[in-house]
Amino acid sequence: MNCEVCNLKELEVESFEIREVLRCVLHTIVFHRALGLIRPKDIDLELFDITYVQCGEIEVEKKIDDKIEQFITWIGKHPNKKSQICLTFYEVKTKQPSWFTNKIERLYWEQWNINLSAFQPPTKPPVGKSHHSKLVMDHPGEESEDISSRRTLLEQSLQEVLFQIIKFVNEKKDHVPPINDGVIYCPFEITFPSSSDSTFGMDMLKRMLHSGGHPSMLS
Amino acid sequence: MNRSSNSEGAKAEQIIFEFFAKTLHIILESRTPFMSSRNFSSSGEQMICSPSSSSSSSSSVRPRDKWFNLALRECPAALESFDIGRRSTLEPLVVDVVLVARAFDQMNSPGGRELIRNFSGKEYNSDQDDCETKNEQIIERWLVQYDNRKVRERRSSSSNNNKLQVMYKKATLLLRSLFVMVRLLPAYKIFRELNSSGQIFKFKLVPKVPTIVEPFTRIEEAEMQKFAFTPVDTICGRLCMSVLYRSLSDVSCSQQSAPVSPTFITDYVGSPLADPLKSFPSLPLSYGSPPLMSFQRRHSWSFDRYKASPPSVSCSPSPTRSDSQALVTNPCSRRLPPHPCQDFTPPCSPSAHAQAFPRSITRTESAPVRIPAPTFESKQNVVVPPSSHLKLSRHASLKPVRNTGPVESGAALEKMHIYGREDFRRNSGVKLSSNSSPRISFSRSSSRSYQDGFDDTDFPCPFDVEYDEITDSSSSRPGSFEQRGDAHEPPPLESSGSYPKKSQDAAVGALVNMLKKAPPLRQDVSESSIPELCWKNNKNKPGGGQEIATASMTASGIALAAKTTADALEELRSYKEMKNVLLSESTKDSSPFAVSES
Numbered sequence: 122m123n124c125e126v127c128n129l130k131e132l133e134v135e136s137f138e139i140r141e142v143l144r145c146v147l148h149t150i151v152f153h154r155a156l157g158l159i160r161p162k163d164i165d166l167e168l169f170d171i172t173y174v175q176c177g178e179i180e181v182e183k184k185i186d187d188k189i190e191q192f193i194t195w196i197g198k199h200p201n202k203k204s205q206i207c208l209t210f211y212e213v214k215t216k217q218p219s220w221f222t223n224k225i226e227r228l229y230w231e232q233w234n235i236n237l238s239a240f241q242p243p244t245k246p247p248v249g250k251s252h253h254s255k256l257v258m259d260h261p262g263e264e265s266e267d268i269s270s271r272r273t274l275l276e277q278s279l280q281e282v283l284f285q286i287i288k289f290v291n292e293k294k295d296h297v298p299p300i301n302d303g304v305i306y307c308p309f310e311i312t313f314p315s316s317s318d319s320t321f322g323m324d325m326l327k328r329m330l331h332s333g334g335h336p337s338m339l340s
Numbered sequence: 341m342n343r344s345s346n347s348e349g350a351k352a353e354q355i356i357f358e359f360f361a362k363t364l365h366i367i368l369e370s371r372t373p374f375m376s377s378r379n380f381s382s383s384g385e386q387m388i389c390s391p392s393s394s395s396s397s398s399s400s401v402r403p404r405d406k407w408f409n410l411a412l413r414e415c416p417a418a419l420e421s422f423d424i425g426r427r428s429t430l431e432p433l434v435v436d437v438v439l440v441a442r443a444f445d446q447m448n449s450p451g452g453r454e455l456i457r458n459f460s461g462k463e464y465n466s467d468q469d470d471c472e473t474k475n476e477q478i479i480e481r482w483l484v485q486y487d488n489r490k491v492r493e494r495r496s497s498s499s500n501n502n503k504l505q506v507m508y509k510k511a512t513l514l515l516r517s518l519f520v521m522v523r524l525l526p527a528y529k530i531f532r533e534l535n536s537s538g539q540i541f542k543f544k545l546v547p548k549v550p551t552i553v554e555p556f557t558r559i560e561e562a563e564m565q566k567f568a569f570t571p572v573d574t575i576c577g578r579l580c581m582s583v584l585y586r587s588l589s590d591v592s593c594s595q596q597s598a599p600v601s602p603t604f605i606t607d608y609v610g611s612p613l614a615d616p617l618k619s620f621p622s623l624p625l626s627y628g629s630p631p632l633m634s635f636q637r638r639h640s641w642s643f644d645r646y647k648a649s650p651p652s653v654s655c656s657p658s659p660t661r662s663d664s665q666a667l668v669t670n671p672c673s674r675r676l677p678p679h680p681c682q683d684f685t686p687p688c689s690p691s692a693h694a695q696a697f698p699r700s701i702t703r704t705e706s707a708p709v710r711i712p713a714p715t716f717e718s719k720q721n722v723v724v725p726p727s728s729h730l731k732l733s734r735h736a737s738l739k740p741v742r743n744t745g746p747v748e749s750g751a752a753l754e755k756m757h758i759y760g761r762e763d764f765r766r767n768s769g770v771k772l773s774s775n776s777s778p779r780i781s782f783s784r785s786s787s788r789s790y791q792d793g794f795d796d797t798d799f800p801c802p803f804d805v806e807y808d809e810i811t812d813s814s815s816s817r818p819g820s821f822e823q824r825g826d827a828h829e830p831p832p833l834e835s836s837g838s839y840p841k842k843s844q845d846a847a848v849g850a851l852v853n854m855l856k857k858a859p860p861l862r863q864d865v866s867e868s869s870i871p872e873l874c875w876k877n878n879k880n881k882p883g884g885g886q887e888i889a890t891a892s893m894t895a896s897g898i899a900l901a902a903k904t905t906a907d908a909l910e911e912l913r914s915y916k917e918m919k920n921v922l923l924s925e926s927t928k929d930s931s932p933f934a935v936s937e938s
Contacts, residue, residue: 149520152516152519152520153513153516153517153520155516156409156509156512156513156516157409158405158406158409158410158411159409159410159411160411161410161411161412161519163523165532170529171524172523172524172528172532173520173523174519174520174523280524283520283524284524286520287517287520287521287524290513290516290517291513291514291517291569291570292570294509294510294513294570294572297509297513299505299506299509300409300505300508300509300512
């Protein structure tokens, strides 16, 4: 059983859009992997005319928000840079000791690569919700048009990414671990290059090593 | 072995059955607007066309939430309509999501009409709703079916029990996808709009579970997009789910155009509804009627904008909002060469123009909200008549005003809808005039407000009358304003904008300014400075006053205009009489020359 990898379409986001875009994408993915009893929560994006779904678990929300904040801090220091946020799902196995002598082992079975191209707006960023920028008075002239059209494009791209997630989830079901009673969502981690610049590569290496040894779950 | 396989089969069947139920629940939950009188859901009970009214399933709502670990909001319609007792799992489940617009609603709603036009693929009348005909369009068709063809041939090594687990897991995953999917499809935007906004819509979303499915024609199907979920293999077949849906990109625009406009109106900054107690001390008492108050705010917006960007500076509005921009700031629009309504000829018909830019009007509505009004109030000259460059906004305020001040917003909103077309026409009509007027050369506060003031004082007039007048004046103005500008005196213009077809010459503006700055001639009579100006003007040239009164009668501000001129003349006469009396009393022996001299 391989670790399935899904590379999501790159999204060009302004720095102030990162939070919402990432929330939308990450929660949508996690929702698909929250196979315990959940009470879904609809969230309407403020910047875009899109509704996504959260699994309704507070820990999930907090975990995602924390990571996003870290990422935003990092991106603030590295503006105008392409970056990749990795959301990986794993199973925890207490296994016989391996080379790394860890008794608890993370077996990664799925990896989502969220590709962002974050940039700083040339001028001051618009404040507030999207519809403000659509107002005539907010950004007179072409600037407003640019913002509006760019926002529309991003909205479409974000929608495409969400469709991409749905398609992937639909096509690849076999690798998903079986539903365990009491487990609301599959354990996951979110990483991005900066979260620990030095260990990021190591993480990836580990994952590659582990991905080949995923325990057979089904059929 | 046989018994176990039977029980496995029964379990599989139950899973399939529950899958159907959950699927239906997810779809209906996200497509059934809440029961509300706003949404014309009087026929809500007809929404689900299940032949049976059996509610045997309704008792098991909560336990069903545990199925597929997905707790959903209660949706009685879904559960009651789904006839669990009768339905066979082999029977495909079809859910149509229908957008319904009433013929009646279309009459009053340009947005609604547009909506139907966009959905012109399949319009038909349905007698479902008693007497009213409906235009209906299937915007989504969900198909869930259990295909039990010989998939079982594909044997695997795993046990049936394991298969069941896998099947259940995959069904769960599929339902997660479905849950997300229904919120991404265009119909959900309509659903959300219907639910979230407190507006009155001219259409509704009706999910149906038809017993007899009318297949789409090839053309219809070609118009629709399809998304097929990956089937879930079961023990003896597979679960298939797909959706055909319309792309509603253009519809989503039009469906907003109608409902959104009232939203902006109700609580815009200067609205009497939003701030009914706000008074404008600078306004003359005799003209301190509610309409003018709100108009003045409009004027303050445009004034602010005007201040921010001097007339000589082009605002370079973007193409998509050029109309709204033109409406908002006349100086800007005037300087826009490619503006569709730059030519002042009738072919640029207001109604056609309005229909072509419904969204821009909406934006126009929204734009003024952003402009701070208060700054202008301090700057506004006393004699500046209230005005508005924002025609729609003006009407927005006009409507409540017509009902005397802070009336209930509902009535005002209804009127907004009813008069939507007139608004559009006036809109463009006024724009024409604004384009043609050389207001840039005017002094800011007064000259720009003349024309708008004329339009704004029109509350007693029918819209069509005013529209015609405006159109006429605007079309005739370019050629004639120069002569007319010189021919007419500014003071009557000052008198609260009672002069509708006044040309706007720089000289007039200058004169107005001069007059404005001039000390009041008779403060003892009234606090209002406007009658003074009228009086002064009429004293100089009474005939001109008459002419002005006539002109204003034909235009929007009939009542105020007539009153103004009449008052002025009246005052003039009374003063003459007073003067004569005084003179005659004081100098009884004086010659008639003394009277005329004074």
